[in-house]
Amino acid sequence: MLAPMAELSHRALRELIERFIPRRTPGETGPEYYSEMISAPALLSGGPFETWYLDGGPCPGRLVYQLLGAHDSSLAAAAALLDRRDCLGIDVNMGCAAPAITRTGAGVRLMNDIDKAGRIIAALRRVTKKRLSAKLRLGPSPDRQRPYSADPGTKAPGDGFEYLLKFCRRLESQGADLIILHPRFAGEKLKRRARWNYVEALRKELSIPIAGNGDIDGPGVMEERARKGPVMIGRLAVKEPWIFGRIHDRPLQRDRNFLEETALVFLDLLTLYQPPEFHLSRARRFFRYYCDNFTWAEYVRNKINREETLEGMGRVIREYCKRIPEEKAL
Numbered sequence: 001m002l003a004p005m006a007e008l009s010h011r012a013l014r015e016l017i018e019r020f021i022p023r024r025t026p027g028e029t030g031p032e033y034y035s036e037m038i039s040a041p042a043l044l045s046g047g048p049f050e051t052w053y054l055d056g057g058p059c060p061g062r063l064v065y066q067l068l069g070a071h072d073s074s075l076a077a078a079a080a081l082l083d084r085r086d087c088l089g090i091d092v093n094m095g096c097a098a099p100a101i102t103r104t105g106a107g108v109r110l111m112n113d114i115d116k117a118g119r120i121i122a123a124l125r126r127v128t129k130k131r132l133s134a135k136l137r138l139g140p141s142p143d144r145q146r147p148y149s150a151d152p153g154t155k156a157p158g159d160g161f162e163y164l165l166k167f168c169r170r171l172e173s174q175g176a177d178l179i180i181l182h183p184r185f186a187g188e189k190l191k192r193r194a195r196w197n198y199v200e201a202l203r204k205e206l207s208i209p210i211a212g213n214g215d216i217d218g219p220g221v222m223e224e225r226a227r228k229g230p231v232m233i234g235r236l237a238v239k240e241p242w243i244f245g246r247i248h249d250r251p252l253q254r255d256r257n258f259l260e261e262t263a264l265v266f267l268d269l270l271t272l273y274q275p276p277e278f279h280l281s282r283a284r285r286f287f288r289y290y291c292d293n294f295t296w297a298e299y300v301r302n303k304i305n306r307e308e309t310l311e312g313m314g315r316v317i318r319e320y321c322k323r324i325p326e327e328k329a330l
């Protein structure tokens with residue numbers, strides 16, 4: 001699954017990823033796509049950019065909309081709107097730790113209150129039969145969760161696990177079909193390693209599927225993790241939009257212009273599928289990760305960030321690849 005990522009998990013990225021999925025034969029599908037988070041109150045009040053957020057192309061049947069909100073009433077009303085659309089499922093963001101979000105009571109703040117989180121899932125369950133999931137972290141903090149912990153020491157998956165389990169059992173009992181666990185506590189930055197032992201421990205306890213997410217940073221790790229259960233991939237899928245092609249076990253055709261062409265195609269897709277107001281911020285976000293493919297990553301990224309148009313960014317890529325012609329993907 002592609003992770004929900006603000007300013008990244010939009011139609012242009014999905015279109016790019018789909019280009020690397022080999023032509024389908026019966027039974028062969030592509031990845032599931034989570035949308036970037038969509039604010040429930042903004043959706044209900046008809047914000048100016050909502051049509052762009054709701055664009056489920058190119059394969060709505062594999063798209064899950066992620067909702068962000070703090071209250072069961074607005075989240076359920078937004079889910080009822082989404083339920084009428086062609087999509088695979090609806091997800092509730094219970095993991096975003098950005099202060100601007102948690103201050104409103106949304107994101108990982110919902111993990112502070114098991115009753116409230118359960119009420120939210122129950123309210124959504126009443127309005128949709130689509131696949132209902134929640135994307136979580138491990139919880140507020142190991143200290144806060146210690147009273148619930150069966151193992152207050154450091155033994156894996158010790159601190160906070162019992163609280164997490166109680167939380168997830170509530171979501172399951174209220175009708176969640178799937179849980180996605182990004183195994184970091186609320187205050188932990190992406191630098192701290194994700195604790196996959198919690199994912200494995202949770203899988204043993206619940207009957208609904210648990211997808212794991214975090215730090216899948218190459219094809220080898222992806223394949224290893226995917227052997228044990230469903231996985232969700234974030235930043236790697238931006239750096240290597242061709243990564244999902246690998247699950248089909250077929251080699252990718254890469255010529256020497258592969259990296260350059262992929263970047264230029266993405267800029268074209270942005271123009272096609274995102275409003276002009278979003279072009280620069282979305283392109284910069286994308287290149288923040290994509291540039292890691294280049295030997296002189298920081299150099300290209302800085303040059304791209306100084307550009308004020310997509311054309312200018314395309315020029316930077318073309319000039320760089322002309323000067324360093326041996327650049328290839330992996």
Ligand SMILES: Cc1cc2nc3c(=O)[nH]c(=O)nc-3n(C[C@H](O)[C@H](O)[C@H](O)COP(=O)(O)O)c2cc1C
Pocket residue numbers: 003004005006007008036037066093094095096135182213214215216232233234235236
């Ligand atoms: C730029 C960016 C934006 C993100 N936006 C969201 C979001 O909208 N909703 C969400 O649940 N998680 C969001 N996340 C978290 C990712 O979905 C994922 O949990 C995290 O990046 C760890 O996975 P990874 O190591 O595969 O990148 C975001 C992460 C990044 C880097």
